[in-house]
Amino acid sequence: MPVIAELLAGVVALISFVALLVVVVTVNALARAAVPRSVGSSPASSVESLDSPEFDDAVAALIVLGYGKRESGRMAREHATAGLGVEQIVGRAIKSQGG
16 A cells, blocks of 8 residues: 555655646746847856857746846846756845745
8 A cells, every 4th residue: 555655655746747738838838038138247157158059948937936027137147157957047136036
């Protein structure tokens, strides 16, 4: 019986992950059209990083976490540099907000 409970917990975790992924992809599609992009708003940003899928996904992730569209765009823009992954951009953005 404990094996079935562990298996069921794993399935629930997988379903939760897939649901979150669907939300991030959907929000990402909406955010691409709605996020204003001011190139060069911080010394660390570059044109390549603002046009990257990582930047778009970081904005979408911040929106899913409860930040507003403009705030998410600003936060991601301030911390997006070439070569950073989504997790790094989001982590730096949240840390800069005191989170």
